[in-house]
Amino acid sequence: MTELLLNLENVHTHIGLYHILQGVGFRAQRNRITLLLGRNGAGKTTTLRTIMGLWPASKGRISFAGTDIVGRSTSEISRLGIAYVPENMGIFPDLSVKENMLLAARNASRVTDIDQQRLEWIFELFPAVHQFWNRPAGKLSGGQKQMVAMARAIVEPRELLLIDEPSKGLAPAIVNNMAEAMLKLKQSGASILLVEQNLQLAREVGDDVAIIDAGRIVHTGPADECFARDDLLKTHLGLALCP
Incomplete structure (x- = not known):
């Protein structure tokens, strides 16, 4: 049986x-990995930012693990156990990879304060984080920056x-490495709400789907059922998934 973690009602x-x-x-x-799919401008990023408290909900209820989080600050929501990896990654380009990681570890003033077993696990998930540990994050490639952003989100x-x-x-x-990392994160006990335009990646990792169109949820259900319906994908995403 599945257990409800996040619930949005009339937001x-x-x-x-x-x-x-x-x-x-x-x-x-x-x-589980829940996919939030939709066209550009449909409201996907606004939904994530509203959950995180970066943009306030003007109406409705958002509960996380049974706790109402509407009206709470972003730092409070983070402390409850939610991390956000924005589309722009949000890394500090002039700081090293190590310094970016250290900033995300709230109770650590030096790298040795970070749980070393967890850090080694992160290095296994994202080898580029270890490889470029002392390099300025702004000097990395797009894929390497994305790995740093995700690693930073799970340093705790x-x-x-x-x-x-x-x-x-x-x-x-x-992209394949990213998919593998997300599946391993799920295996470790984490849950993911993923906004993704790459439907091949979405199909590979997703368990459940919510489709948003013009600020409203128009479909929810198991991912395999969603991706079997070309009519649904064409109507609300303007795309079809090739078999």
């Missing part, structure tokens, strides 16, 4: 005069990762 978000989310509601189960144990388009602009080999 509305306004940004200035714009009503972006218009009653969004869906669920993400524990220890997290129950839920919000990941926004990790494969964007990356070479196929790097």
Whole structure:
């Protein structure tokens, strides 16, 4: 049986005069990868940022592990066990990979304060983090920066990762490595809410799907059922998934 981890009910978000989310509601189960799919501008990133408290919900309820998180600060939400990997990765380019990791470890003032067993596990998931440990993060390739961003999000144990388009602009080999890392994260007990335009990657890793269109959720269900329906993909994504 699955266990509910994240629940959005009738969530509305306004940004200035714009009503972006218009009653969004869906669920993400524990220890599963939930895909949030939709066209550009449909409200995917706004949904992630609203969950994280970066943009306030103007109406509705968001609960995480049974706790209502609407109105809480981003730092409070983070401490509850949610990490966010934004589309722009959010790394500090002038700092080394090591310094980026250290900043994300709240209770560590030096690298030796970080759980070394967890750090070794992160190096196994993302070898580039270890390889470029002392290099300025801004000097890395796009794929390497993405690995640093994801590694930084899990330097401390997290129950839920919000990941926004990790494969964007990356070479196929790097995308495959990213998929493998996400599946290993799920095996370790983490849950993921993933925004992803690459439907091949989404099909490879996803367990469940929520499709958003014009600020509203128009479909939820198992990923394999969603990807078997070309009509659904064409209508709401403008795409079809080749077999």
